[in-house]
Amino acid sequence: MKFTLYFFSFSLVAFGQSDFQKTEQFFATKQFSKAENLMISYVKSHPNDLSGIELLGDAYGHQKKWDEAIESYKNLVELSPETANYHYKYGGALGMKALSVNKIQALGIIGDVKEAFTTAAELDPKHIETRWALVELYMQLPGIIGGSKNKSLKYAEELYRISKVDGFLAKGYIYEYDKDFDAAEKYYKLAVTEGGSLHCYEQLTNLYEAKNQPELMISTMQAALNKHRSNALNYQIGKVSADYKIQLDKGAMHLQHYLENYEKEDGISKSWANYRLAQIHKLQKNKVEALKYIDLAIGESPRAVAFKKERVAILKL
Known part of the structure; x- marks a missing residue:
């Protein structure tokens, strides 16, 4: 099983200005223990x-x-039983607890997880996150303890009525989980057509990866890049090219674009882009260029073992 908890922003009205600003800063900088200490004092x-x-x-x-977390969210449910989001967070925390214990203990928790999510869905007919949680829960649970593809599809249909793109993505997830890759591809493509977000393209790309279809991975990422202009996709195209030894010129071109337009927010360091370029030039038997880029990679990340191993392989050309 897996669950995704969505942590929402909090209201300025509910806190003193200084408490609000401090807590907001702690969350933004991932200093959650400091946020915890501040809020323990506040809640007291x-x-x-x-x-x-x-x-x-x-x-x-x-x-x-x-x-x-369970104790806090349970308190919320008791204080405000008609708030769907509190039931959702309570169910999510219970689900994560179930993942952290042994199977026997988890079995004793699953019923409460289902009840919390189902209650949230009943309280809020448009609560998207709860329905996603139910789609995943019923697909991942074994049938003997209540898992059901039909129930997952039921909540996917409810998602479709709220948001077509979420409905398509949910059905794609269900069929991919069930290893019906053709049906999954159909729904992921519908999601791309309907919504066209980076997430939609990512789901389709991941499916092609699972099916070992790198050419389709590249074409899907190229389509996403054309629409969203995300520099990170330039790196991903180059990575697939290097890993699968295909479309090498195209891969090298996109890696060069990545380096030329690099910003820290792109997520992958320049050293890895240089490493991938070195791999591509090695595959093309271009020793001089391969050494040039692997030396750049090592210069930026001198402790990276993979880079040093690649340099040894290049020297053997």
Whole structure:
């Protein structure tokens, strides 16, 4: 099983200005233990403040302190039983707890997970995250303890009525999980047509990776790049080219584009782009260029073992 918890922003009205600013800063900089300490103090002084309790639960969740998160979210459910999002977060924390214990203990938790998610879905007919959680839950649970493809499809249909793209993605997920790759491809393509977000393209690309179809991976990423102009896709195209030894000139071109347009936010360091360029030039038997790029990679990341091994391989050309 897997669950994704969405931690929402909190209201300025609910906190003193200084507490709000400090907590917001702690979350933004991933200093969750400091946010936890601040909110423990706040909740002690304001034991019925829903926003404060929720934020404390979120701080616990980010640190994988599932027992503490469960306690906070359960408190929210008891204080405000008609709020769907509280049931959703409570179910999510329970689900993550189930993943962290042995199978026997997990079996005792799953019923509460399903109840929390189902309650959230009933309270809010448009709660997308809860329906996604139910799609995943019923697909991943063994049939003997309530897993059901039909129930997953039921919630995928509910997602479709709320958001067509989410419905298509959910069905793609279901069929991919069930190893029906043709059906999964159909729905991921519909999601790309309907929504066209980077996430939609990523799901289709990942499917082609699972099917070992690198040419289609590259064409899908190229289509995404044409639409979204995400520099990270230049690197990904080059990586697939190097890994699968295909479309080498195209891969080298995209890696050069990545380096020319590189910003820290792109996520992959320049050293890895140079490493991939070295791989491509090695495959093309271009020793001089391969050494040039692997030396650049090593110069930027001198401790990277993979880079040093690649240099040894290049020297053998």
